[in-house]
Amino acid sequence: MTANAAERVQHEGLRAKIMSAEQAASFIKDGMNVGISGFTGAGYPKAVPAALAKQMEEAHERGEQFTIGMLTGASTAADCDGVLAQAKGVHFRTPFQSDPTLRNSINAGEVNYVDMHLSHVEQQVRFGFYGKMDVALIEITGILPDGRIIPSMGVGTNNEWMKAADKIILEVNSRQHILLEGMHDIHPDIGTPPNRKPIPLEKPDGRIGSPYFDIDLSKVVAVVVTDLPDRNSKFADPDENSKRIASQIIDFFSHEVKAGRLPANLLPLQSGVGNVANAVLAGLQDSPFENLYGYTEVLQDGMLDLILNGKMVSASATALSFSPEALQRFNDNIESLRSKIILRPQEVTNHPELIRRLGVIGMNAMIEADIFGNVNSTHVMGTRMMNGIGGSGDFTRNAFWSFFVSPSVAKDGKISCIVPMVSHHDHTEHDVMFIVTEQGMADLRGKAPRQRAKLIIENCAHPDYRDMLRDYLDRAEKAGGLHTPHMLNEALSWHQRFVETGDMRVK
Template identity: 60%
Template structure:
């Protein structure tokens, strides 16, 4: 194993994952690293899950309040959820076992904007942070930490936790050293000062994380890859969505509202996002920038070809093939990628200043432009709002994308009224499906409804939506936002009862 621990005092804290996990006690609030499957601790959570399972077998109560950057991996969220080791979780999750237990009411879950987690912790809204468990790629001789493939909330966890466990993962590329920018200039109100970042590639901090050595109770050596999924090739629907957006951007350039290099891009996670990024490359754009949360394969490909010349994020979320490409050409990427804490990557001040173009997925939109990003039938959580709201409310353009139907046409993703609201109509500028694009800027509710129905709804559902809207107009003439309250959620009720939204 390559030695990555160059500080003698912290080297004296090296122990096994079992020994380290034993220092995490029932009822603790624990902040762990990890953001969309990268940079999470690989060994301590598994050891902790085994210890929790043994405690439960002895009839002892053992569960934690668990905070992270975003979703992690089966070795963390899944392992702890399976043994009943989590009683509270925030902010974003994607593990099936964790999701199931949340929706069964066994785990309390707080869905929160990713840009707010650090400040909520600093404000004391989440209580005292007892322990931090953070993966890094190396420890320097002076005790500073070289961050891993994600930064997330690690700075906050290290600063505020009473005790710290560090996992040093020698499987992470040594070339990550120098890719990070950790800003230590934030402060609590009323002492806050403007954050001095005016371009996506500005460096305003330092490359390393700090930790008080006196708080470090364990250092664990690991050697394991991030658990990351593969992305499917873009399907026809995703390609059509991408084409609609590229055409829209070209129109905005022609109207003088955007320049040829657009504005800094923010792109959510998933196959549609990758398709949109590929569409920008195929559409002839170049010299672009990104100020986003996650760099996926699609964005990495644009950075490789210099279609995107600079990108800022808080995490790398790459397929196994993307990880190999990143490792092979890490010198190229290190000069073009900056990884920051998510309190900076998702900061409202910076998103507004830079004028980001936000492109995020959704579960459904209603005819007035309200968006549901998180729930099925209004009650069951899927993953969480993530950072989409940080960018939608504060960006130059907020675009939400989805296929017009789901489950082989049983679900319309354009509905009379969303069953859960994550993004209100006031924060949604553009809705896109494979059917077309609705530009909602400058429109009244009734004008928005016509644009969404005519441009975004699937032909199988468009007549039903037109009928609903026309009857709502007749039933409440002159009303600002016409609805038939007895029918507004009937589509969802029908789906729950019969498995299909169509009557």
């Protein structure tokens, strides 16, 4: 046993269960459902998935079947989702992913993928919607002498996986900073109807649970000690389009504060994953707003820097997903950050009642929006899954304000992100309040469908597509059906034109 193992695995009984990743992977058999930790590239196991993928490949070479049902908190990375998909070892996957190899398998029909709201995951597992949970494979930071578990940089669904599973495999990652201890707030599961109790969180930085996972130690069959990094993807520097989107949102905040509809320190902020969303947070650095609060799923570079620079008081999330540079800033300042960052189970961070009661401002990215305010955030050209809805629906439906952001065009202008009708509906017009592109912002609150259409076309669409959208709306109005004018024979013709020619524009 190494010094790292002795330091991180302090429980005598669990020290006796330390073994290789290959030995641990042997507990996972064909057809099992495996609950795997991980949320947006944070806190996922690295060693056991690689060993399991190798065992799957060897079984397939022998002509044997070996696949699993894989449930996570959200996305993992190439060394988890990717290697298992490459090994043709996943027959079922939920609730969110972002790995290219797995995505290709899903879109090829090789993996049955259930895309779902993240706030629903734990409850549905609790009720057995996906069958029995056989194994929980969870990355952690350490094990205390009394058996309490120090969570890692991603909490997600880990608490539920370890309660529901018959067996538990723990990957103790010494790369995770030991001072993560104390940052977590693990609220016990919220129960099931009709005996469910309210979650007693009254402010974004409140604490209502324990810093530790308290698990049934008799379920632990293997402990694997690792020293491997999370998927720390580098964020692109904000481009001009991202800066324009950010400045419009910040200007709007200033307007609403002056109008008395928003407090001077705004309301708790939620930001989806990605470069544009991160740019909005970066834009707040030079804004007049102080004493901000974050209440989000994933804490990224922009929100971390707001805390480090004193702009944000604290942030609540379920995972920390940083670039390599931001991770270094986090580790360098972890002593002061321990009282300012709180990591919770996703069943709490994404809970609709809490989002509504706290008055969260939700900001998420989209693939496309239509002229009436419906948003597609998951499917390319209506059929090909990108990543999944994640928590964007939890926040959009329940937020005080819901923003969707995107550049107005993609693929060098060949795709308009504003279309007559979205090719897949994730967020309906009833939930979407603001659409923002680099062209401008459409405030859809209190607007009827035709009013929304005119605002979105004039404010958000790229000039190359504005006349086409005006023409579509004008002819649809003349065709009748004046509440939500559409021509069904043309509504998706832009997408079909792109599929056939590689360009939505009429040549």
